[in-house]
Amino acid sequence: MIKKLVLHPDRLFSSDENIRNVARVLYQKVKDLPIISPHGHTDPSWFSQNTAFENATELLIKPDHYVFRMLYSQGIALEDLGISTTENTEVETDSRKIWHILAKNYYLYRGTPSRMWLDTVFFEVFNFEVVLSEETADHYYDTINAALATDAFKPRALFDRFKIECLSTTESPLNDLAEHKAINDSDWNGRVISGYRPDPVVDPEYEGFVSAVKHFGEITDEDTSTFSGYLSAHRKRRTYFKAAGVTSTDHGHPTAQTAYLVKAEIEALYAIVISGKASPEQAELFRAHMLTEMAAMSIEDGLVMQIHPGVYRNHNQGVFKQFGRDKGADIPLQTSFVEQLKPxxxxYGTNPELTLILFTLDETAYSRELAPLAGHYPCLRLGPPWWFHDSPEGMRRFRQQTTETAGFYNTVGFNDDTRAFLSIPARHDVARRMDCNWLAELVCDHRLELDEAEELAVELAYTLAKKAYKL
Amino acid sequence: MIKKLVLHPDRLFSSDENIRNVARVLYQKVKDLPIISPHGHTDPSWFSQNTAFENATELLIKPDHYVFRMLYSQGIALEDLGISTTENTEVETDSRKIWHILAKNYYLYRGTPSRMWLDTVFFEVFNFEVVLSEETADHYYDTINAALATDAFKPRALFDRFKIECLSTTESPLNDLAEHKAINDSDWNGRVISGYRPDPVVDPEYEGFVSAVKHFGEITDEDTSTFSGYLSAHRKRRTYFKAAGVTSTDHGHPTAQTAYLVKAEIEALYAIVISGKASPEQAELFRAHMLTEMAAMSIEDGLVMQIHPGVYRNHNQGVFKQFGRDKGADIPLQTSFVEQLKPxxxxYGTNPELTLILFTLDETAYSRELAPLAGHYPCLRLGPPWWFHDSPEGMRRFRQQTTETAGFYNTVGFNDDTRAFLSIPARHDVARRMDCNWLAELVCDHRLELDEAEELAVELAYTLAKKAYKL
Amino acid sequence: MIKKLVLHPDRLFSSDENIRNVARVLYQKVKDLPIISPHGHTDPSWFSQNTAFENATELLIKPDHYVFRMLYSQGIALEDLGISTTENTEVETDSRKIWHILAKNYYLYRGTPSRMWLDTVFFEVFNFEVVLSEETADHYYDTINAALATDAFKPRALFDRFKIECLSTTESPLNDLAEHKAINDSDWNGRVISGYRPDPVVDPEYEGFVSAVKHFGEITDEDTSTFSGYLSAHRKRRTYFKAAGVTSTDHGHPTAQTAYLVKAEIEALYAIVISGKASPEQAELFRAHMLTEMAAMSIEDGLVMQIHPGVYRNHNQGVFKQFGRDKGADIPLQTSFVEQLKPxxxxYGTNPELTLILFTLDETAYSRELAPLAGHYPCLRLGPPWWFHDSPEGMRRFRQQTTETAGFYNTVGFNDDTRAFLSIPARHDVARRMDCNWLAELVCDHRLELDEAEELAVELAYTLAKKAYKL
Structure with missing residues (x-):
């Protein structure tokens, strides 16, 4: 049965008429605001090269681990979805066939944010009027591919159409930011900046760490066989990134542990880690110390610091061996911040120059640790609900559990953190709707006046992110 | 004051008119579906012998630790409730007097699921029209007892009246399933199967473990003094259970820890555990290894595997000494799954033959660990909210916290896990109402279309459990 | 822009008309009930001396760490708020100027309970009709100060106006309760009692512990160089407190760990702790043992025991050094109870004479540990949502997560735990509103009858606290 695709104008607003009416009023104030996307993982070459996207499957299935993990969880082999293997063994290459798998199993996404994002993309970007299903799979596949071949669907055109004011990608210090420079040097006005993500040269357990640190020395002309040379390499590279428009750093550690070792200790530890022989405890201690060093450098150069801790990466050994990293098998861990952040x-916790934005996948920390910390320390801000919690219920819990202790002004608005470029407006729209609905609830049980809610709606949708990330 | 007993037809539905109207529509689709009860602890002899239940107190108070724990928590002695002691010291034997204690203290259950289940039993099964209270205690006691003496209230008649399509009990491998065979051999058509619950021969800390393992060897004709003989005993007994209609195993460990030891290590460990001298760490390691062995056997024989971890059993030392196990003193513990399940x-995590259903009493794992794991691994499914969370608010939190990441199709519908036979329809009804209400919420804020919700309501109430448990 | 200050009569009630109507009915039953405030930190000298409060800043900003922590978190220096330093270095002394800082930044409190409490104080106590802002700052400052100078705003007059039936402060065993005795001896009828809070002589990590224990011996005429003398000192001092009207003890430990050591062990440990050389582990073990001793004494003397565990005190090192304790830098920690309380x-867990009221800042323990424990052990009761959770959302989560397993009657009503005297009626009003709203929800989805909810509303607002604290 072919069903009409509907995006209800009141979607995500409470069915309670009082709340819905207020939410509508608030949403009108923010729905057309430009998008600030201060943290994500889109590919800068899309915007430097502005090549047309290949086809529906390459654009919407293969790069989106939210999408293919659900299919995999229900027994569909990653090979059948065309996910390439580390040894380049044979996988499905018929993109239309892969698209049909998604179409046939589209019911699996019921109730998930992926479903909402995809439907929004289908409706808003491609103007579909019917729901994706087996019957409509070819119609979808052909329509999307035809659209992608046109200029209006090239990356820069979509960026402009999406009203993105600033988009930040994330790069390793080893990256030369050539794509970002090409964008800057082009006649296109889109603002695409990077973020300094030093994990490959900070995490001794990162694949290729030892050689990465060597290479880090070469490109910065510093002697990274010594800790002081290594720190200088960071300083130089941060300056290089900053010169290219970067305003923030990002740190994706397994925990939020920080430390500060005295000179002799950190130098001895550094010698071990660059030998490639660090134990897991030594690796953890080195990462912990480096977070404190990064904070010191942020105070010097003004880059806003972000910590994204608490993920067990590549949990599925079989999938990791066969298909490599980032295949939907990253699983959150219990994460604590109180003793961990103390060093x-x-x-640096009282230094007015520092901004440190904290994220978590462990929602138990919201009310217990993160809101109390952010409601006290001037340097701390709470990042938005992240990853699995970038969802209506995730956003609801975030506001319910942080607002009363941290307030609104110790949060930093929304960021999408996505690789799925087309989903950016959909994700920001979900955040704007959920925040408007939350504000409307506060108005309707008289915890907030309407004019306050109107101001806050704009702050949450636009201003707070811009301020916090110095954009 | 005698009050009218009312079971409102809209109970548990939102008071929001939009949501309630949708919930009503959905509930009509599922309210009369047969009951699949794939996991519980009812007594199979009820159905093999079909003897009348004794009286209201023996049926509704003494076997139900939900009921007597609340009375105990408010200072009523277990002796006064007729709970028998391990040393057979004197306890109250006047069942009518015990029933009066419940009646007098019935207000204590306000807001609890026990109250809702009991009232449903009183209204639906016994047709009471007044609320239980001191004034109505005798009326209740006499009416219930009179009813129980009739054929219409014998176990098989109630089973049929409750429209139970399949009921699974849980037995130790040492059990010969004589009751189940008697049921099978009878002229009654009710389907009552067992579940393979090997804790008494898998958990070195279980009372009587050493002799149980010996006995396990005798009944299977295997040499359980060696680990390979012990594994063979499991294989044979699983086959025996499977032949009697069993489709699942169940494992009630203190944690979700798994392990896989090499041959020499597990053989050495086994020698220690069957000597009765295992340390707590060795006992934990043995249980952990055995979960992995059980998964291997499930791949061989197709039995669906369930893990129910994270309970501190018999926490109240005084009560345990005086009254023994299962006296309402089991308390949940923090439970993690990510590193624990990895071995x-x-x-076996990518083996398409394995189904592993996970339960928890630690709700913090829902969004952080369980939904991400089930939303990735093909073998994993999420069991319904369990035990203390088999309740309206518990069910609400389960759906709110798992749906967005795991979807609906990585869950397995409802199971009641109860010893209280009469409460089975009441419990399934609560689950059906709460799921319909949750789906109605998604329809009303436009996250789901009505026709999708209608399909899902049936899946959640009936089909998913049937599929997951291979019934 | 000057805005009208409105306290909506339906504030905190659901915007759903059905629920709101029931909540209104329930609230009418409780809104004027006297206040039982069985646990807090107000200053007894206010009531013994009955001196007029100094000015708006001294009354409402400086003693309230909820208020100044939010300003501090947004970069306002504590010096600028007139918070005095440990070394008495210069800080802002112009109270009007400090008041202007609050006024200018009043928007930061949007959505926080502080905002609601302050507005309630402004409206109810001082009859303001405009919202606090830069424009109205002087009007506020002058009006408040003028009022404070009058007899009607002296502590005793406010106490009577607030309809406080009983207020409990908290004192160290070293305190002679002179203020409380003066209150008792006065011609004023207000009931202000203390609570026995022995942390300074029980916690080896408390500043000045060693000399405090010596002093403890002196004032009790016991030899606190021996453990038995130390226990006798406690017994005497508890008797002294009890004679002054005290009905409860309170224990603010970093964890809920308890222990029971044999005589030789605890004597050896005691010798170490009073030498001032206890390791952190020894300090923890001593505190743990002492909780069990305190329970034993509670069984003897009938004092109700409270445990407030799980706070990392004075987390901000810089602030602690410069400004000392209690400066808004206390951060909750993960807290477990199951294994911790077992010793x-x-x-003493089955002793009918013991009442042990448990609090937590780790909400994850509500449904997992605290409700199951309180729903079983006769001695255990759940304290209300505490500190950061003394808030609408915090109260909502508490009831949602504890009611189904612990019921209502294993909870103890509300207590404000505050230093901010003027906020006491506002805080109790929030609790009454939120409880009425929760009961109204249960009525509206037919989990509770209206007459039951009416009874419960009174229990939660008044009776349960009075009973649990033996007031």
Whole structure:
């Protein structure tokens, strides 16, 4: 049965008429605001080269681990979805056939944010009027591919159409930011900046760490066989990134542990880690110390610091061996912040130059640790609900559990953190709707006046992100 | 004051008119579906012998630790409730007097699921029209007892009246399933199967473990003094259970820890555990290894595997000494799954023959660990909210916290896990109402279309459990 | 822009008309009930001396760490708020100027309970009709100060106006309760009692512990160089407190750990702790043992025992050094109760004379541990949502997560735990509104009858606290 695709104008607003009416009023104030996307993982070459996207499957299935993990969880082999293997063994290459798998199993996404994002993309970007299903799979596949071949669907055109004011990608210090420079040098006005993500040269457990640190020395002309040379390499590279428009750093550690070792200790530890022989405890201690060093450098150069901790990466051994990283098998871990952040905060927590934005996948920390910390320390801000919690219920819980202790002004608005470029407006729209609905609830049980809610709606949708990330 | 007993037809539905109207429509689709009860602890002899239940107190108070724990928590002695002691010291034997204690204290259950289940039993099964209270205690006691003496209230008649399509009990491998065979051999058509629950021969800390393992060897004609003989005993007994209609196993460990030891290590460990001298760490390691072995056997024989971890059993030392196990003193513990399940998943997590259903009493794992795991691994499914969370608010939180990441199709519908036979329809009804209400919420804020919700309501109430448990 | 200050009569009630109507009915039953405030930190000298409060800043900003922590978190220096330093270095002394800082930044409190409490104080106590802002700052400052100078705003007059039936402060055993005795001896009828809070002589990590224990011996005429003398000192001092009207003890430990050591062990440990050389582990073990001793004494003397665990005190090192304790830098920690409380419960958990009220800042323990424990052990009761969770959302989560397993009657009503005297009626009003709203929800989805909800509303607002604290 072919069903009409509907995006209801009141979607995500409460069915309670009082709340819905207020939410509508608030949403009108923010729905057309430009998008600030201060943290994500889109590919800068899309915007430097502005090549047309290949086809529906390459654009919407293969790069989106939210999408293919659900199919995999229900027994569909990653090979059948065309996910390439580390040894380049044979996988499905018929993109239309892969698209049909998604279409046939589209019911699996019921109730998930992926479903909402995809439907929004289908409706808003491609103007589909019917729901994706087996019957409509070819219609979808052909329509999307035809659209992608036109200029209006090239990356820069979509960026402009999406009203993105600033988009930040994330790069390793080893990256030369050539794509970003090409964008800057082009006649296109889109603002695409990077973020300094030093994990490959900070995490001794990162694949290729030892050689990465060597290479890090070469490109910065510093002697990274010594800790002081290594720190200088960071300083130089941060300056290089900053010169290319970067305003933030990002740190994706397994925990939020920080530390501060005295000179002799950190130098001895550094010698071990660059030998490639660090134990897991030593690796953890090195990462912990480096967060504090990064905070010191942020105070010097003004880059806003972000910590994204608490993920067990590549949990599925079989999938990791066969298909490599980022295949939907990253699983959150219990994450604590109170004792973990103390060494860094003892050293720099009262410095007015520092901004440190905290994220978590462990929602138990919201009310217990993160809101109390952010409601006290001037340097701390709470990042939006992240990853699995970038969802209506995730956003609801975030506001319910952080607002009363941290307030709104110790949060930093929304960021999408996505690789799926087309979903960016859909994701920001979900955040704007959920925040408007939350504000409407506060108005309707008289915890907030309407004019306050109107101001806050704009702050949450636009201003707070811009301020926090110095954009 | 005698009050009218009312079971409102809209109970548990939102008071929001939009949501309630949709919930009503959905509930009409599922309210009369047969009951699949794939996991519980009812007594199979009820159905093999079909003897009348004794009286209201023996049926509704003494076997129900939900009921007597609340009375105990408010200072009523277990002796006064007729709970028998391990040393057979004197306890109250006047069942009518015990029934009066419940009646007098019935207000204590306000807001609890026990209250809702009991009232449903009183209204639906016994047709009471007044609320239980001191004034109505005798009326209740006499009416219930009179009813129980009739054929219409014998176990098989109630089973049929409750429209139970399949009921699974849970037995130790040492059980010969004589009751189940008697049921099978009878002229009654009710389907009552067992579940393979090997804790008494898998958990070295279980009372009587050493002699149980010996006995396990005798009944299977295997040499359980060796680990390979012990594994063979499991294989044979699983086959025996399967032949009696069993489709699942169940494992009630203190944690979700799994492990996989090499041959020499597990043989050495086995020698220690069957000597009765295992340390707590060795006992934990043995249980952990055995979960992985059980997964291997499930791949062989197709039995669906369930893990129910994270309970501190018999926490109240005084009560345990005086009254023994299962006296309402089991308390949940923090429970993690990510690192704990990895050894098992590394070995068998991508095997398409495995189904592993996970339960928890630690709701913090829902959004952080369980939904991400089930939303990725093909073998994993999420069991319904369990035990203390088999309740309206518990069900609400389960759906709110798992749906967005795991979807609906990585869950397995409802199971009641109860010893209280009469409460089975009441419990399934609560689950059906809460799921319909949740789906109605998604329809009303436009996250789901009505026709999708109608399909899902049936899946959640009936089909998913049937499929997951291979019934 | 000057805005009208409105306290909506339906504030905190659901915007759903059905629920709101029931909530209104329930609230009418409780809104004027006297206030039982069985646990807090107000200053007894206010009531013994009955001196007029100094000015708006001294009354409403400086003693309220909820208020100044939010300003501090947004970069306003504590010096600029007139918070005095440990070394008495210069800080802002112009109270009007400090008041202007609050006024200018009043928007930061949007959505926080502080905002609601302050507005309630402004409206109800001082009759303001405009919202606090830069424009109205002087009007506020002058009006408040003028009022404070009058007899009607002296502490005793406010106490009477607030309809406080009983207020409990908290004092160290070293305190002679002179203020409380003066209150008792006065011609004023207000009931202001203390609570026995022995942390300074129980926690080896408390500043000045060693000399405090010596002093403890002196004032009790016991030899606190021996453990038995130390216990006798406690017994005497508890008797002294009890004679002054005290009905409860309170214990603010970093964890809920309890222990029970044999005589030789605890004597050896005691010798170490009073030498001032206890390791952190020894300090923890001593505190743990002492909780069990305190339970034993509670059984003897009938004092109700409270545990407030799980706070990392004075987390901000810089602030602690410069400004000292209690500066808004206390951060909650993960807190578990199941294994931690077992030693105490093994010893005294079934004793009918013991009442032990548990609090937590780790909401994850509500449904997992605290409700199951309180729903079983006769001695255990759940304290209300505490500190950061003394808020609308915090109260909502508490009831949602504890009611189904612990019921209502294993909870103890509300207590404000505040230093901010003027906020006491506002805080109790929030609790009454939120409880009425929760009961109204249960009525509206037919989990509770209206007459039951009416009874419960009174229990939660008044009776349960009075009973649990023996007031």
């Amino acid at each position: 860094l905060l003892d050293k | 098992l998943l590394d070995k | 105490l419960l093994d010893k």
